[in-house]
């Protein structure tokens with residue numbers, strides 16, 4: 001026990017104190033040892049030195065020309081890019097050995113360099129610096145230094161000049177969204193420009209053709225041509241003025257001409273626009289950094305109501321582009337010569353963003369709202385709801401603190417109330433794309449962004465990036481990963497474009513062990529006797545909460561060496577009922593920075609919060625079809641139906657079998673009686689029965705009446721002793737003593753009837769060997785194995801021999 005904690009006299013006192021702490025008795029606080037940032041959940045101990053943990057950041061951001069580009073084409077982890085690049089020119093383990101061995105150092109150096117840099121930076125200069133630093137640190141001899149430099153230069157050449165590096169920072173998710181937007185929008189815009197150029201050419205051609213039909217074009221030319229070679233001596237226009245113009249080609253109407261000229265003007269002006277803004281970001285002044293001003297084709301606007309402001313921006317932008325899209329459509333209709341003023345004039349007069357095609361919507365500059373969850377919850381819910389319901393394709397990025405309740409005040413305990421789930425709030429708007437992800441899993445995050453960008457809907461992205469200052473040695477990336485593992489911030493996406501049912505809309509990948517309440521991992525430690533112990537631990541919300549400094553007062557150390565059956569792990573406590581838990585105190589395993597394993601008791605308030613997390617997790621599981629009550633009921637029904645069908649089939653087979661056996665018995669008995677009659681009547685007994693191949697006994701010589709009676713007795717006796725041999729297996733069920741021995745061999749092949757006596761079930765479910773074995777052990781000797789069903793079963797000769805004595809009646 002530490003000196004700061006008053007010594008407790010007995011185990012009962014310790015248990016009393018821990019229980020009172022768990023229940024929230026403030027008087028116990030000074031009697032128990034509080035937790036410092038040197039403690040981490042046991043499962044995270046192995047990762048606490050993040051300077052040695054390799055993770056995906058910095059990321060290489062590559063510009064894509066393909067509008068369908070997948071995540072892999074847009075973003076790659078640095079380790080992958082370095083490894084693949086070097087492998088491309090240095091095949092085999094010995095090629096570029098020094099460089100290959102030092103790639104992790106380069107990676108670490110780049111990560112360190114980008115630690116304080118917000119936003120993407122050009123990759124090549126940074127990589128070049130890292131190469132120089134490596135040379136200096138290694139201090140190689142001249143030959144090896146030259147070799148390393150040559151290899152490093154080759155590596156550098158493979159990095160395209162326009163690629164960027166992005167470190168794991170505060171706004172990593174926002175930068176990835178910007179990157180995804182640019183990669184989608186720039187090639188789309190380029191294609192649209194080409195289309196506009198074609199429209200301009202087409203409209204000019206129409207005007208040109210019309211001009212060539214006009215008086216100004218045709219008449220002077222005709223006048224000159226009509227006078228042959230002497231035409232050069234005349235002034236054609238003066239001559240044309242003197243001619244009759246009432247006959248000739250029909251010129252375009254003035255309305256059409258005006259329409260074409262207007263469209264032409266709009267399209268030409270659009271093409272001349274200088275570097276248009278592609279992304280507008282609206283936020284509430286919480287952002288900082290040079291990237292805000294330096295990003296190309298990007299504009300950041302601060303506004304106290306970002307959702308409302310973004311709506312205005314979107315309407316302005318789309319109204320401006322409505323003219324361009326309208327002009328492009330008019331151009332196409334004119335080029336196809338199908339413009340009908342009666343139909344098309346009113347259409348283009350009321351042409352707003354709601355009438356845009358998907359292709360046009362996807363060409364609009366992106367509008368992003370970036371806001372924190374607490375600000376949205378305190379003042380922005382109304383605006384957020386209006387925007388989510390509007391259908392405007394605006395991207396809303398909300399940053400959440402995974403442990404916190406957005407509704408809680410800054411000085412309030414986050415576990416005071418049930419947590420507001422912004423994801424569930426978004427889902428309630430039904431037509432918006434809603435996703436929950438984390439910058440710590442860039443692949444998942446980018447996939448969510450790309451699928452939202454390919455729709456024409458409002459999208460809400462709830463993002464957790466972790467906090468910078470957590471427990472000792474735990475960085476923001478690891479903390480965000482822990483939020484995912486502990487169900488604190490589960491991943492999902494609802495995309496209404498995929499269909500109307502939850503099964504179609506819900507995407508639930510990325511959650512570890514999604515079918516369980518909590519993810520579970522193996523854990524090894526040494527006990528006080530020095531023995532290596534291997535166990536499995538659940539990673540719960542309580543484990544995650546330990547990493548957040550402001551809620552560490554919900555934990556208290558259990559004195560070292562103290563044991564009690566009333567202390568139980570949090571996951572077990574959560575899965576038990578209230579009655580079972582009355583005496584129990586929940587704890588989690590933790591490890592301090594001296595690698596010592598301890599238990600810490602968890603407060604009741606935190607247990608309530610764990611229940612709340614679990615409840616939301618179960619809701620998401622059900623939406624994803626995992627542990628869904630309706631699905632389980634359906635499966636049960638189907639199972640019962642199959643079992644009923646199988647039972648009916650079994651009964652039918654049994655009935656058939658019984659009938660067959662009866663037939664054999666009757667025939668055998670009939671034959672015996674027939675022979676007896678033959679004997680009595682002095683007939684020839686050597687005649688074989690057509691249905692029985694047994695050889696009959698030789699006929700006795702005719703005798704007196706008394707002799708006949710004797711003979712008849714002998715024959716009957718002989719007939720009774722004669723064996724009936726069976727080819728088909730059967731059970732003489734009435735003899736069964738229900739000992740269960742045959743069912744122990746195969747419960748499908750041997751089943752009980754309604755009297756709990758054995759009958760044959762599915763013969764195909766077992767082997768002849770099992771049938772023989774059952775016959776051998778059956779105490780009632782009522783199992784007749786018959787002949788093998790499967791001629792290919794191994795060891796049949798031996799089995800048939802063993803079966804023989806049991807096939808005789």
Ligand code: SF4
Nearest residue numbers: 736737739740742778
């Ligand atoms: S082993 Fe024989 S007696 Fe026992 S349950 Fe099976 S058939 Fe009946």
